[in-house]
Amino acid sequence: MTAPASGQAMGYGRAPHRLVIVETHPIQYKAPLFRKLAAVPELDVTVLYAMEPSPVEQGAGFGASFAWDVPLRTGYRSELLENRARHPSVTTFRGCDTPGIARRLRELRPDAVLVNGWVAKTCLQALRACRRLGIPCLVRGEANLLRPRAAWKHLLHRLLLRQYAGYLAIGSANREFYRFHGCPEERILWAPYVVDNDFFAAQAAARTARRAEIRAALGVAPQATVFLFCGKLQPKKRPLDLLRAVGQLPADCRARAQVLVAGDGELRAECERVARELGVATAFAGFINQSRLPEVYAAADVLVLPSDAGETWGLVVNEAMASGRPAVVSRAVGCAADLVLPGQTGEVFELGDTAALAGILTRYLREPALAARQGTAASRHIQSFSYQQVIAGILTAVQTCARGARC
Incomplete structure (x- = not known):
């Protein structure tokens, strides 16, 4: 006790x-x-x-x-x-x-x-x-x-x-x-x-000046637009949807995109294979414990959670928003209606529609200020949770x- x-x-x-x-x-x-x-x-x-x-x-x-x-x-x-x-x-x-x-x-x-x-x-x-x-x-x-x-x-x-x-x-x-x-x-x-919004906001602020260093340690290119998947590599979270969406990006956008996978699990080998076959630049960071989570949010530009309805909420969305990052989620994710305001704090796509997801990612790549603008709105919005x-x-x-x- x-x-x-x-x-x-x-x-x-x-x-x-x-x-x-x-x-x-x-x-x-x-x-x-x-x-x-x-x-x-x-x-x-x-x-x-x-x-x-x-x-x-x-x-x-x-x-x-x-x-x-x-x-x-x-x-x-x-x-x-x-x-x-x-x-x-x-x-x-x-x-x-x-x-x-x-x-x-x-x-x-x-x-x-x-x-x-x-x-x-x-x-x-x-x-x-x-x-x-x-x-x-x-x-x-x-x-x-x-x-x-x-x-x-x-x-x-x-x-x-x-x-x-x-x-x-x-x-x-x-x-x-x-x-x-x-x-x-x-x-x-x-x-x-x-989640502890104040903790993630403070950690994000503390790591701003070290972003290039953190990216290098995670194997992320310094100038890339980074789409983060954070969680277990398991079927309900559908990490392969993100890789396949990036694989569908126009050539000019694809050259500037990178996926950061923070997590491990049963789909790790398949994710590595698909990323390799599609030529998607991907950094696999493996399992990240709680104290290091702020680093992956600092390295990322946008969180992507393509999960099915088994994702009854999705607390990584809270964490990302508290860290000043927008979130792109499937409509099946439980927190979508509350946290992800389309065009404001992130974007929502239909479950499994990798073409629609690719279209969303393309907008972030072609409008460099979009992720930062939505991230600021997300950090404000999450304070009400x-x-x-x-x-x-x-x-x-x-x-x-x-x-x-x-x-």
Whole structure:
């Protein structure tokens, strides 16, 4: 167990509301949020984890074993539950099996429990325990309507969602999912997916003068217009679409374009082969840990995320925009409607349409000031997706539950 942060204290002479957050494992994107929640006087936060992956388990899908090089369990109270899964994993439903969660919730007696969707057995075990113990259970999942589902799945979702006391929407597409399945509007609260905007903005500013040096270290040409792919090299992220789009550029543009791939995974060899066959100038940087991410954004001009609907949000878009870079995404990416304003903070293309993507990239190459102009707009726009919004949504939900009402 890690120690509680000093910010967890009495607020206005009243005991803070007890909130338990249930997660499958420590996640680099969520640790900063938990630290900020721990500093809210009105909240007493405990995070329950189903498992803490080993470097090998953490590296599933990344193409390499690793440990995140940023603190994940400091600055807030957390506990590790006993995971009885036969094959522990954070990527499968049965990989997180924690039947002891009911006993721990009975001991903690929280005013509310917040679960991260229903993608792991632990999440449903928490919901079931809450129902038995009379504890309001809130959900902050990622599901949206951007991919088709069978009618029976929609029915199951409707039945499942009725059991939660409130719904914290990570974005517009996620909010529409709750509405579609009959969740009352007044119980859907705004808690968008965010990153530490101030950190990425500061790191971008600090690296401006070193851009040529950073590019050289990554194998990027000093004068090239660099299109960045940042993430796992896996089918749902469709990195090959970017390479094929660059391969379709007019000759004069293609000579000035370069792709920077920051990531690794099962499609690495195929990406290298396609880049070689199409003659696309590409620098493969491999897996990049958290502390080095600002370097790849500093080296790039535009982020490209061609993912399918499996990309339920796309936090690399938040990071790129906070770093002053525009984003080009497929319409299937979950954050597209919220973050990517066509012609302003980036561009949107239809999933799999590499010709349309090539047309977008051509405009950046033929209008040298376009990426910088959109990057400035993106850095302003992303400020409206902040920790303050998430904390406000969570706090409102917990306070409502503490009054004995549903959100």
